[in-house]
Amino acid sequence: MIDFELTRVGTPDAAVQIAAATPTAQQGATVRFIAGGTNLIDYMKLDVETPQHLVDINRIPDLAKVEKQPDGSLKIGALVRNSDLAQAPEVLAEYPVLSQALLSGASAQLRNKATTSGNLLQRTRCPYFRDLAYAECNKRTPGSGCAAIGGYHRNHAILGVSDQCIATHASDMDVALMVLDAVIHVQGIKGNRTIPIGEFYKLPGTTPHIENALEPGDLITHVTLPALPETKQIYLKLRDRASYEFALASAAIVMQVQGGRLRHVRVAMGGVGTRPWRMPEAEHALEGQAPGEGVFRAAADAALKTARPHTDNAFKIPLAKLCMIRALTTVTNA
């Protein structure tokens, strides 16, 4: 770990002002906010993240609240801890998919520290990204190559991959936020703005080091979830072991069954994409149909049509399909 300066700020303005000095908010940032620290400190210890200046945002008041808004939406402060969010009564009642996703992640201790904004910005667990002994990693060092493609990539992505990077987006929470059409609220040097979650994450393409829409200085202040009609929801996560483990494939589903037909269907998957992966193809295939195995299978096939596996992760295609079908079956029967 390199030496760094630490500043504790009490207002969003102060945070934004200091962070404006970084040339980028992406890989290579020289200023970073620290929230729970469970992701950032890990990577600083590995010298993958090398900020010279940390801005501790934990003392900014009011960022740790979950509040119902007059328009029925839910406002979640950036510093709401993952464990608090999972147990928030509003979330349990209206957005159980989010609660389930959060509780399936990491461990109790980690969830007690981890925050909403930190989880949104957690970095990939690609082992080559984490290990400086491998010089090749386009995400860490643009243009250096990708050690994963010719290496061991059992847990790498099959959707949204490019020739430059196949790293999986690791979050569970963000997959649930995809089906809830979350909106991310940012305060930047030019003022406040909102970013729909569907536009927040970038595909690796030829610039895998650019992961999201944030600019220097940008502070996530909160996330809002639009009001939902009454729906059935589920988060199903398949992983190598029961705890402390990221998804091999996970499915977040929100839907209604009206008069024997599926309505308002939202499907997203984790563990398979280079970003949390919303699946409009599956949603189309399901919308208006009567639930049944054939329909579910067709939806899963449609969603994974564009999958591009490599040698070690080809099993993820059938696994992802199974995961989606099982989630759909469970949730329609619920």
Next chain:
Amino acid sequence: MAAKESIVGSPALRYEGEAKVLGYAKYIDDLHFPQMIHGATVRSKFPRGRITAIRYGEGIPWDEFTIVTWKDIPGENTIVHLLKDHPCLVQEIVNHPEEPIVLLAHPDKALLRKAVDAVTIEYEPLPAVFTIEESEAPDAPVIWNSEAGDSPNVFKTYLMEKGHVEDVWATADYIIEGEYSTGAQEQFYIENNGVIAEYSEQGVTVWGSMQCPYYLHHALQLAFGLPEQKCRVIQVETGGAFGGKEDYPSVIGCHAALLAMKSGRPVKMVYDRMEDMAATTKRHPSRTRHRTAVSKDGKLLGGEIEFAIDGGAYVTLSPVVLSRGTIHAAGPYNWPHLRIRAKAVATNCPPHGAFRGFGAPQSIFGLERHMDLIAKTVGITPEELRRRNFLQPGGTTATGQLIKDPIDLNGMLTRALEESGYHAKRAEFAKTNPTSPIKRGIGFATFMHGAGFTGSGERRLNSLVAIEVDDEGKPEILVSSTEFGQGTNTILCQVAAQTLHISYKDVRIAQPDTDRVPNSGPTVASRTAMIVGKLVEDASHNLLTCMRASGLLEETYTPEQFCHAALAYKQQHGELRATARYQAPDDIFWDDDKYHGDAYPAYAWAVYVAEVAVDTRTYMAEVKNFWALQEVGKVLNPVLAKGQVEGGVAQGIGYAIYEKCVWKDGVMANNQMTNYIMPTSADLPPIHVLFEEVPSIHGPFGAKGIGELPMDGPAPAILNAIEEATGVRFNHCPLLPEDIFDKLANPTLISADSSQLQPAVAGPVFSGTTP
């Protein structure tokens, strides 16, 4: 005079438990010496080749660094284990990835890391092999040449024969063949390998996390060309080992000492997790081939077993791992005729080494999977097959050892199956499985594990133990046997306290320091409780004899009287010290050439039952419940013994269905905790630990060894249960969901896969008819 309560057999608190719980136990990375600097290793990035140049890149203040290469080694360039083929630092030919070539030391750890990256090594590549199959192929490049005249690439072979197996094939009703294999496994101790070394005119001293101080002591003598009294090794609190700190501390210990010598300052070397996983030893991958002659009523008539292990690039401990694996390959069964051919081969992977079980888990996996195949082929239950073939008192093992202890494997099997509800569950699962997407199954393995060194090993070790009374009149045990979480300190103190008739709290045990403690042998091979424990008991008796002979201690006494007598003795004689040296029991005989005789003084016996569930939608297998029944002689400390079994079963579950070492050209590709999947407590089932106690004359108060036994049974029991659940045979561990998927989701694969075919000569070919 008998103590009111027995100390042996009680759950005495761990000797060093309080220090660990309260955080004042000091591990190697907690220690700081004045002037101390840090050491790091530059390793090969290629599997095999000739070094042509070593370049020190720009931008690093090299003059501030201590740089050590093989040229700096004052003695022999070797890390001595059984042979001297393993260099301390590569001189010219690299034989595996991650092989140490250059050592660097500097006060600034961050700069050190940059410096390691700035060293580039150029080489002319040489052909390499990475698996047993590649190593033994007729056209394989020769990567290792034996002085003993074995074939190229072969470190060691054994041939073990009982009876005349040639004669049985003609009369067998069934001849059943099978091939089984196991992967490497990482020990995954909590604390990585680490040492601190100091060098001065007085000699070399190394402190470290380790199992066997005298192994490193010996290695230092050779590498530094120093007499033994100028080498000193001190074990500090050690955060787990499992065999992974048996031979490896000799490597890192010599390295740090070389840097200390050249820099003139104390040098600390502590690996991080990635380096530790990639560069240090793991369990040997293995392959076991069985060909078994069986009668139509399920009697084993004879068998041929071919057992092969992948030793990696240097011999290290492979011959002894192979030896234990070979002897355990026959299991707890009666074989009228048997031939076992075993070999350890060379590959260009980092050397594989000791890991709990030491070869036995590998060959027992093959045998216990094969037993289930035999049962299926003959058409009897796995239970019945075992019952018809169990060793009985008065019978002889595959090495010709007469079973003298009153073991009752049939009784143990009955108990384990009853405790686990085996029969009811089998019936229930047979009913529910056809319609359920979750297939459940229950399976078991029966096995034994020899305690102590194999054959004449203990005779050669010639262990010595001492007890010395300190200035407070308290006896202190002096042994080189180490504590690394398993309970050495506690049980040895219990044995001494009980023998001396004093309180457990009044016995001390010295920090293992080769300047102070005699060589009681390495802390390996399930030998500490039985062999060293017995010596502690003997030394305690000798101490009493000495005190009584002086007239200071009566025949009966109180703990206070003991203390007074001890102090009075010290006053008169200067010191009060007693020793005990290992004496081989005179009824134990072993022939190293023929591999025949009493392989171990005593065995622990076990029946392990696993209940599994396989989800046919995710292809994930889970262990739902586990019963571990073992006969281990007297249980010295029930809490520690139970802990050993629970930990071993957990490690065995990892071995069976989670922990896969992925290799790419000899490099461990998943050397991180994110992609080497070790089960967590959330993945573990309830583990029901059951003991039977048949005291052995060889151990203190009847104790035998227990440390390795629990590693042997889980993998075959679990894969047997998975076959029960799914009806599909899997013959390799670890068995991951993708492997299950490959066969279950793809029925065509099942029929095309040879392991699903009927055995080569499937019966019935009834006795009497010529095949």
